[in-house]
Amino acid sequence: MQLKIDRSAGAEWAQLIERFDGNIYHSQEWVETWRSDYAEPLYFRGLDEQGRCIGIALANERHSSRPVIGRFLRRLDFETFPAVQANDPDLARTMMGRMVEFARAGGYRGLTLQSHYSAVPLSNLDHLGLVATQRIEFIVDLTRSEEERWKQLSTHHQRKIKKASKHGLVFEETSSVEAMQELRRLQIGSRDRRVERGEYFGLQAEAYYEQMGRRYFERNLGRLFLMRYEGRPVSAAFVSMYAGRALYVLGGSEPKGFELDAPALLFWKVLSRCVELGCREFNFGGVPASAQDPASVAHGLYRFKAGFGGRQAVRVSGIAENIQSGFSALAGTVKRLRLSA
Numbered sequence: 075m076q077l078k079i080d081r082s083a084g085a086e087w088a089q090l091i092e093r094f095d096g097n098i099y100h101s102q103e104w105v106e107t108w109r110s111d112y113a114e115p116l117y118f119r120g121l122d123e124q125g126r127c128i129g130i131a132l133a134n135e136r137h138s139s140r141p142v143i144g145r146f147l148r149r150l151d152f153e154t155f156p157a158v159q160a161n162d163p164d165l166a167r168t169m170m171g172r173m174v175e176f177a178r179a180g181g182y183r184g185l186t187l188q189s190h191y192s193a194v195p196l197s198n199l200d201h202l203g204l205v206a207t208q209r210i211e212f213i214v215d216l217t218r219s220e221e222e223r224w225k226q227l228s229t230h231h232q233r234k235i236k237k238a239s240k241h242g243l244v245f246e247e248t249s250s251v252e253a254m255q256e257l258r259r260l261q262i263g264s265r266d267r268r269v270e271r272g273e274y275f276g277l278q279a280e281a282y283y284e285q286m287g288r289r290y291f292e293r294n295l296g297r298l299f300l301m302r303y304e305g306r307p308v309s310a311a312f313v314s315m316y317a318g319r320a321l322y323v324l325g326g327s328e329p330k331g332f333e334l335d336a337p338a339l340l341f342w343k344v345l346s347r348c349v350e351l352g353c354r355e356f357n358f359g360g361v362p363a364s365a366q367d368p369a370s371v372a373h374g375l376y377r378f379k380a381g382f383g384g385r386q387a388v389r390v391s392g393i394a395e396n397i398q399s400g401f402s403a404l405a406g407t408v409k410r411l412r413l414s415a
Contacts, residue, residue, distance in 0.1 A: 075128070075165075077172045078119040087117065090130050091317075096157035097191040098295070098316035100132050107289040112139050120156065120169040129158035129169045149184040150177050155192035166194040167201055174202050178397050185397055189389035191321060191357055197388055204392030208363035210376070214356045214384035216320075216349050223345065226383025231338050238339035244302040245343045253298050254287035255280060257310045260326035290314065296323070299347070301331065301340040309336035311344055313356075320353040341382065358382065360389060 083102050091100050098104050105115045113136045120129035131152060138147035152173070158165040170187065177185045187204060189196070191211070199206040214223065224232070258280060290296035295316060301309040308331030312324040327337050341358075348356050358379040365372035380386065 075168050075172060076121045077176060078121055080117045083117050090127060091157065094130060094157035094159060095161060095193045096130065097154060097319060098314055098321065099153035099190055100130060100157055101316060103293045103295055106293060107286065107295065108134065112137055118173060129156045129165060131156040131169065131173060148182050150182050151186045153188050154190045155194045158194065161193045163194055163196050166196060170202060182397065184395045187392045189391045192389060197390055199390055199392040202392060204394045206390050206392045209360035209389045209391060210363055211360045211387045211389055212358040212379040212382065212384040213387060214345060214382055216345065216353050216355050220346065228381040231381040234335040234338040235342050238335035241303065241334045243334060243336055243339060246300040246302060247347060248298050248300065249291040251284050251287045253300065254283040256300065256307045257298060257312055257324060257326060258283045260307060260310045260328055261324065299340060299344050301336040303330060303334060308334065309340045311340060313344060315351065315353060318352060318354040320348040321357045322359045358384065363388065
């Protein structure tokens, strides 16, 4: 296999995504939610001996904003695996090997190879020499009837949803950039709760939420769903939508929301709304594979997502730092030149 790498997608990129069962993280629309002066896309095509495209991948090429040395501090981030012909795992392994070779030869500082929503069934990345971690994603089939989806719920979730329905909670769907700040406020509540349990929870600056919301909403790639109590949002979920697939991206709840079991009712209603919007499946996102262990600090999140009855898909992601030999010496030289200028 040979790689063809371009700065632009080309007219047929959308058709290639459809042909190879790609997802939102292969799309040009998604690129426009994060493109900046310091982050640009690279479009990868895997070609067979006849020059036919048999796989695609999309990378975020990022570099530091620091003057002079910043251009040397580059990395490649893939949010998902390549989408390849027939979802062939051997083909995907070969293409990922070429991608890692490209990163090493190209002088990149680091590489991340995520597996979000990948259709390729790979459970390890041993052949790539990356530090790998396993995750589990939870995918609900929305082509089933509401009655069937209800029966899939754990009895625990059924009780919570029934209880929450008695509290006068109001479900709301919005594409308001202002409402994204409510999401951030609610994420702070979730962060504090999870940090108390010993989990890590990163939180972006206010401007990030406004920019993210605006860019997703302008391209009809996402919706924000809220659950209000007495007019105040107490639980929220930001969901991306692309080609009939919905993916939970961000969410949060304040203590009152947890007290009222608002998160369970919120997602139950989100599932129904996604059906109305033409989605075939809903992905609750992932948790570390270790979260299956009742002793894990993330086990509560595992139980919550698993309680909606979706199939559990094992994913694996990889990361490599300082993959270019001699990079540290080069960076040090450039830094010294800058200081002596």
